[in-house]
Amino acid sequence: MTNVALDRRSLLAAGGTVLATGVLVSAFPGLLVPARADGLAPTQSMSGGANNYRKGAAIVERIGKGGFWMSGTVRRAGDGAPLAGQRIQIWAHTVEGQEHEPQSHGATLTDKDGKFRLEMPQIIPIFGQPHGHLAYDSGEFKTVFLRPVMRSAKETSLEAHFVLQPA
Amino acid sequence: MREWKSARAVLIWVALVLAIGVPIAAAAASEQLAWRGPVYILAGFAGIIALGLVLVQPLLIGGYLPGLPAYRGRRAHHWIGGALAVAVVIHVAGLWFTSPPDMIDALTYTSPTPFSPFGVTAMWAIFIIAVLALLRRRLGLRLRTWRIVHIPLAIVIVAGSVVHCLLIEGTMETISKAALCALVLAATVKVMIDLWRRRTLRGESVPRH
Structure with missing residues (x-):
């Protein structure tokens, strides 16, 4: 003892x-x-981000008649390197259709700087907030669903940024 | 004197009709409706009407509406309470039909929208009161016990509905919406004060046996 x-x-x-x-x-x-050796933290999926998601939306030049711009960046967690050629799916309730309808969905690819930009119809408030939905779900990195909200329903653009971690 | 009384009665009813009618008319003129389906529109208006009924309830209990004093006012309060529960069911069912995942998020308190938990909490308070009111006689609840249950839930309904409504960006026009919410709060505070005063007055004048 x-x-x-x-x-x-x-x-x-x-x-x-x-x-x-x-x-x-x-x-x-x-x-x-501890020192931030890990660097840039991965983006977490937002609550409600996957609502009315449809798997495999086609890559399009523009969703519907356009008039509104959804843009953003895709980077790698840790070193923050831009990720080129990544497929981002976008959907929202717009002046041309509801969130769940196929014509409200589309996808685009990031350029060599990891940037994406897709024209789509004007987003309008649905369920009390003017918001859009974006998804990365190609499998190479962990799936992320985002649900950015517009500061005002009058805005004609919206941004969302992805930091992805290996799946 | 009598003329003033009837003029006052007309004014009060006109004010009530305007307080509820103007927000509904303003929402009916909203450009947002062009991009909504009929079920979504119905769900939205059921919500606005429900808020209007929340304004009527304290007015009836306080006996502030001419022609509907104490007893008749309380009967009307029961029926309006039932209509309120039905309006909320239509509101929730219509939204569920419009976008099931968003409604499930709201009902499970996991919604990203800050107004949802306020609305859902008010909904449960409305349902609890409706069920208890139906069973009140069977449960043998006395008026005093009933009030101890009902008054806190009524406060939850009023506060929850007002916050829910104010935080929503939808078809309602901002000023008429804020005015309706202010009236709901004012009517509730007034009836609470009056009920409390009446109780203390009675407590002082009636000897206990």
């Missing part, structure tokens, strides 16, 4: 150390956080 000697002095010292560490951590939060 080990005899643990806990006298008042050692308790006070221990307490003091804990206290000092606490003060230090709250004053300099960077001190005890």
